[in-house]
Each structure stands twice: as C-alpha cells, then as structure tokens.
Amino acid sequence: MQKRNKSFLLRLTEQEYATLKRKSELAGLKMNPFVVSLINGCEIHPRAPDSCKALARQVAAVGNNLNQLARIANFNGKAEDAYLQEAQQIMTRIWLLMKEQL
Structure with missing residues (x-):
C-alpha cells in the first residue's frame, strides 16, 4: 500500500460539500x-x-442444503420424492425470504 503524503486544499460550496458527504x-x-x-x-x-x-x-x-440433497441423489443414483419435496420447500423458502426483503 502506498503512503499518501501529499495533500491539497479543496474548496466546495455548502451544496457540493453536502453532496460529497451524502454520496460517500x-x-x-x-x-x-x-x-x-x-x-x-x-x-x-x-x-x-x-x-x-x-x-x-x-x-x-x-x-448448502440443496447441495446436500443433490449429493444424496447422486449417491443413490436417483432423486426420491422426499428429496424433491424438500428441495421444493427450500426454493419456496428462498422466494419468501426475497419477497420479505424487497
């Protein structure tokens, strides 16, 4: 990281200063x-x-939960209905979380 050893004076209007402060x-x-x-x-x-x-x-x-379900499905060679239902519940949970935040 470079050491900053140079400075200069910057003059701003009240409005420019307020804009700079707000944006920062x-x-x-x-x-x-x-x-x-x-x-x-x-x-x-x-x-x-x-x-x-x-x-x-x-x-x-x-x-992470979906990845665990996918691993189980790949290990068993098939996706059982219980795994698919759980995946659907997880996706519904994601949708609800996003809906709450937006």
Missing part, C-alpha cells in the same frame, strides 16, 4: 477514500443495506 455515506466510505476512489476511476455503488447481507447469508445456507 451512501457508498459506506469516509470522504477521503471516496474521493481517492473517484480519482482512481473506480465505479462506486451504494452500499447494500444490512438486510441484503442477512438475506445473502440465508440464501447461502439454503444453497
């Missing part, structure tokens, strides 16, 4: 790293809400 907060960054990212040409997107992180964890857990 939306991105989840402090103003200095936000400006440096812009200078380096990074495309900055708003930070995902915490509810999306929770949803992603839950979807990952559901995906």
Whole structure:
C-alpha cells in the first residue's frame, strides 16, 4: 500500500460539500477514500443495506442444503420424492425470504 503524503486544499460550496458527504455515506466510505476512489476511476455503488447481507447469508445456507440433497441423489443414483419435496420447500423458502426483503 502506498503512503499518501501529499495533500491539497479543496474548496466546495455548502451544496457540493453536502453532496460529497451524502454520496460517500451512501457508498459506506469516509470522504477521503471516496474521493481517492473517484480519482482512481473506480465505479462506486451504494452500499447494500444490512438486510441484503442477512438475506445473502440465508440464501447461502439454503444453497448448502440443496447441495446436500443433490449429493444424496447422486449417491443413490436417483432423486426420491422426499428429496424433491424438500428441495421444493427450500426454493419456496428462498422466494419468501426475497419477497420479505424487497
């Protein structure tokens, strides 16, 4: 990581400062790293809400369950009705979780 030892004064209007502050907060960054990212040409997107992180964890857990069901089906050489029903329930759970978050 490069040491940043150069600085300069930047004068902004109240509105420009408020815009910079708001955009950096939306991105989840402090103003200095936000400006440096812009200078380096990074495309900055708003930070995902915490509810999306929770949803992603839950979807990952559901995906693990589906992988376990697929392994069992591959080991047995066939997918039994119970496994298919459980997979359907898991997919329904994913759909409901996503519907709650959006």
